[in-house]
Amino acid sequence: MKQNIKKSSAGKRGDTVRSDCYFEIELKNSGGIKINLKSKVDTMYGESIRQMILDMSEFFGLKDANILLDDNGALPFVLAARFELTVKRLFSDLKKEYLLPFNKKNLYSTKKDQLRRSRLYLPGNEPKFFVNAGLHSPDGIILDLEDSVSPSEKDAAQLIVRNALRSVDFYGAERMVRINQLPKGLDDLKFIVPNNVNVILVPKCESAEQIHKLEKEVDKLKKQYKVENPIYFMPIIESALGVIKAYEIASASKNNYALAIGLEDYTADIGTQRTNEGRESIFARQMLVNAAKAAGIQAIDTVFSDVGDMESLRQSVIESKSLGFEGKGCIHPRQIKVVHEAFAPTTDEIEKAKKIVLAFEEAEKKGLGVVSLGSKMIDPPVVKRAVKIINLALLNKQIGKDWRKK
Amino acid sequence: MKLVKNAAGRFVPKEVNGEVQIPFKGVDKYKPSRVKARSPIKSCIDYRSDGNKVLKDLKTALKKAGLKDGMTISTHHHLRNGDAVTNMLFDTIKAMGIKNIRWFPTASFPVHSHLIKYLEDGTIHHIEGSMNGPLGKFTSEGKMKGIGVLRSHGGRYQAIQDGEVHIDIAVILAPTADPFGNATGDRGKSACGLIGFALGDSEYADKVIIVTDNLIPFPCVPWQIQGNNVDFVVEVESLGDPKKIVSGTTEVTKSPDRLLIAEYVADFIEAAGIMKDGFSLQAGAGGTNLAFVLFLKEKMKAAGIKARFMRGGSTKYLVEMLEEGLTDYILDGQTFDLEGVRSMRENANHVNTSPFTSYNFHGKGNFASMVDTAVLGATEVDIKFNANVVTHSDGYLLHGIGGWQNCLYSKCTILAIPSFRDRIPVIVDRVTTLCGPGELIDVIITERGIAINPLRKDLLKAVKDSELPIKDIKQIKKEVDEICGGAPVKPKLNKEKVVAIVKWVDGTVLDSIYEKAK
Numbered sequence: 001m002k003q004n005i006k007k008s009s010a011g012k013r014g015d016t017v018r019s020d021c022y023f024e025i026e027l028k029n030s031g032g033i034k035i036n037l038k039s040k041v042d043t044m045y046g047e048s049i050r051q052m053i054l055d056m057s058e059f060f061g062l063k064d065a066n067i068l069l070d071d072n073g074a075l076p077f078v079l080a081a082r083f084e085l086t087v088k089r090l091f092s093d094l095k096k097e098y099l100l101p102f103n104k105k106n107l108y109s110t111k112k113d114q115l116r117r118s119r120l121y122l123p124g125n126e127p128k129f130f131v132n133a134g135l136h137s138p139d140g141i142i143l144d145l146e147d148s149v150s151p152s153e154k155d156a157a158q159l160i161v162r163n164a165l166r167s168v169d170f171y172g173a174e175r176m177v178r179i180n181q182l183p184k185g186l187d188d189l190k191f192i193v194p195n196n197v198n199v200i201l202v203p204k205c206e207s208a209e210q211i212h213k214l215e216k217e218v219d220k221l222k223k224q225y226k227v228e229n230p231i232y233f234m235p236i237i238e239s240a241l242g243v244i245k246a247y248e249i250a251s252a253s254k255n256n257y258a259l260a261i262g263l264e265d266y267t268a269d270i271g272t273q274r275t276n277e278g279r280e281s282i283f284a285r286q287m288l289v290n291a292a293k294a295a296g297i298q299a300i301d302t303v304f305s306d307v308g309d310m311e312s313l314r315q316s317v318i319e320s321k322s323l324g325f326e327g328k329g330c331i332h333p334r335q336i337k338v339v340h341e342a343f344a345p346t347t348d349e350i351e352k353a354k355k356i357v358l359a360f361e362e363a364e365k366k367g368l369g370v371v372s373l374g375s376k377m378i379d380p381p382v383v384k385r386a387v388k389i390i391n392l393a394l395l396n397k398q399i400g401k402d403w404r405k406k
Numbered sequence: 407m408k409l410v411k412n413a414a415g416r417f418v419p420k421e422v423n424g425e426v427q428i429p430f431k432g433v434d435k436y437k438p439s440r441v442k443a444r445s446p447i448k449s450c451i452d453y454r455s456d457g458n459k460v461l462k463d464l465k466t467a468l469k470k471a472g473l474k475d476g477m478t479i480s481t482h483h484h485l486r487n488g489d490a491v492t493n494m495l496f497d498t499i500k501a502m503g504i505k506n507i508r509w510f511p512t513a514s515f516p517v518h519s520h521l522i523k524y525l526e527d528g529t530i531h532h533i534e535g536s537m538n539g540p541l542g543k544f545t546s547e548g549k550m551k552g553i554g555v556l557r558s559h560g561g562r563y564q565a566i567q568d569g570e571v572h573i574d575i576a577v578i579l580a581p582t583a584d585p586f587g588n589a590t591g592d593r594g595k596s597a598c599g600l601i602g603f604a605l606g607d608s609e610y611a612d613k614v615i616i617v618t619d620n621l622i623p624f625p626c627v628p629w630q631i632q633g634n635n636v637d638f639v640v641e642v643e644s645l646g647d648p649k650k651i652v653s654g655t656t657e658v659t660k661s662p663d664r665l666l667i668a669e670y671v672a673d674f675i676e677a678a679g680i681m682k683d684g685f686s687l688q689a690g691a692g693g694t695n696l697a698f699v700l701f702l703k704e705k706m707k708a709a710g711i712k713a714r715f716m717r718g719g720s721t722k723y724l725v726e727m728l729e730e731g732l733t734d735y736i737l738d739g740q741t742f743d744l745e746g747v748r749s750m751r752e753n754a755n756h757v758n759t760s761p762f763t764s765y766n767f768h769g770k771g772n773f774a775s776m777v778d779t780a781v782l783g784a785t786e787v788d789i790k791f792n793a794n795v796v797t798h799s800d801g802y803l804l805h806g807i808g809g810w811q812n813c814l815y816s817k818c819t820i821l822a823i824p825s826f827r828d829r830i831p832v833i834v835d836r837v838t839t840l841c842g843p844g845e846l847i848d849v850i851i852t853e854r855g856i857a858i859n860p861l862r863k864d865l866l867k868a869v870k871d872s873e874l875p876i877k878d879i880k881q882i883k884k885e886v887d888e889i890c891g892g893a894p895v896k897p898k899l900n901k902e903k904v905v906a907i908v909k910w911v912d913g914t915v916l917d918s919i920y921e922k923a924k
Binding site: 019040041042043044045048073075131332333 | 799885889
């Protein structure tokens, strides 16, 4: 092993740190492994933490070292990631990975056309937010490696996110990771592709070529690690150029399932301010919806960043829905329920759709070419929209499977 | 020390601080048949006929009260962490050279860590009441001379009436008082709401001293403590820091997980049919408890439902319910914020209550058992629904019981708790310290699901068709243990040395707290 420095550290310490830890490793020439453990859970888990450190030291071939752990109740997946990083900061060419067992509850795949109303962003280096995120029932959880992670902690976030994908129960939410802007983001892939990521979010996307590069690298890794589950892409358009190229990007890969817009960067790019009314981004958003639909994929709206204002969030989602978007980004779990409610079809919409679908089914049964409801003829696209509303209402549990009988 | 196994399967001492103890015999299985404690006959001719009982300072009052070594002194926690007088009181006692005091507070706060030096030097022999934070740690480390006794608010009243604790001198802090000793907590610069926890002390103590920083001419009306029970009145510059008098736990939680728990609580109360016209509830402080009230409020408004009464500690959120007509009354045990204090002063339907009315085992009934639902917390619960509120999983004593044990008697007792804190599971095989028997705990609500006590078949039936995440408590425990990396190891305790005991509401000994092994 190539040894760069004698001493390294990783993780977080201090009075405000919770559910995280800090490691320091100092290499010695003799004396074996000496552990200096300060943990708020020493009584309950001290022995298992010491054993874990010894196991990991052996795994990485550490023989003589002073190891300091300042622990504020970090869960095992966090302890392991912080330790591995401390070792890797000592030996930069170390390839070995200390992998905890894969949580079998996380072995699910997702479908291209499933509900994606809400996606909850979690900063990739803040594991304390991970464990309970799925309990708030978002459609997707995004572990973010990009803007929420400081440049000096990118290596930390990669390991935390990798371990989280393996250990943390997502409770059925779609497992998403936002990688760094390409080409840097390609380095993130080996941490996520082998660990059953469902969706890769591609930030600041500006060309089909970027998606092609990503796809090539993902395919390579899938082969290498024998990954069989589908991995979808969600390019995020965040610039004037990206908006112009939206259709090209949306149709760049069969693995694209959605196109999303990020308005903070976009408004900066066109030299304006983001407002609540959003008139400055109306072109971009309509362009994005149109490009996504033309490519046959979902259109997903930006995040709503005022976590204290649920009423404005609701209005914003209603507007998104009217423009043709099917999902909204969330940065706080309390936003999820509001987003789901606002995207849900209204009672009126459902009642109308029921009548149309029933009339259509009746006409089909009778072999009629034309569907009519009362004195009105119903065009095929109207039927199509009604079916969509019924499906959404079913998914939202607003109606039961037996709705035809009621 | 000789320990015996009580009806809950816990080992408890037969004698504590030289006094014989009765081991817990089961819920509602013990009632003493003696005569209640009495205080000596007093005659008004021994007091000034002009009603002026004001003395120049605390030392004079303590001297006149006949302070001696080994006496029992009671204080009250109405000023919470803002209390400056209890520390001053013991500074005075120390200066007078008095030793071996049994301190009998209704609760202690971190501010009282000042008293650790008096526990060390023998001024205070031991504490009967609560040992919070630093005082609890001190006790757990086996450093207190005597054995601590933990009681609920109701249990404290019971102990006074039983004669288990005879108070020699009660020192009652009063934000407003008159020279005769009539006193109230709802006004004055140190207003804290009510001072009802001192009621029993004022009636049963040999000597009663009122300490106030707002002495007004007779009469102080309405009074919460009656001057006819008071011996002396002392005026001081300040009772403490008013900013800390209101509790720190009166803001609604921002934690998404706690909010989820609170939402489940409100959903459960609705789904179980508890929320109906004329119902009642008890809500304590603490972020989760405040939040469930807000969720419930929306449900009540939507359904057009009104409660008959709500029990505090009150906060601005309960006050809003009262003022918006969602409840007829607040029956308040203590007041947690200034809005609560204002409401109590101005609104006749915001009624002050005491541990006598609410919690006392020797009352002819009490309010706690009349409440439809009480939402409480806990440090640990176990798979038999037993709960702990005084120690943590590492074995340290850190909290008092408060009114918690008494509230367990509500018709539906809900513990609203996170399933783990940092890496520490809250649901365990067996609680470190037993404070509440599982048969009185009906529902445990965590962010990972809701567990209903199998004894409550009615509740299980009531919510079986709801969308609520009802789970077996063992299932929740299993999930949490997986997250935390296995079940937590039990703390190493010195089972030879009991440092404190937990009393049940009837005065029997429910469990022992042991010294942390060195």
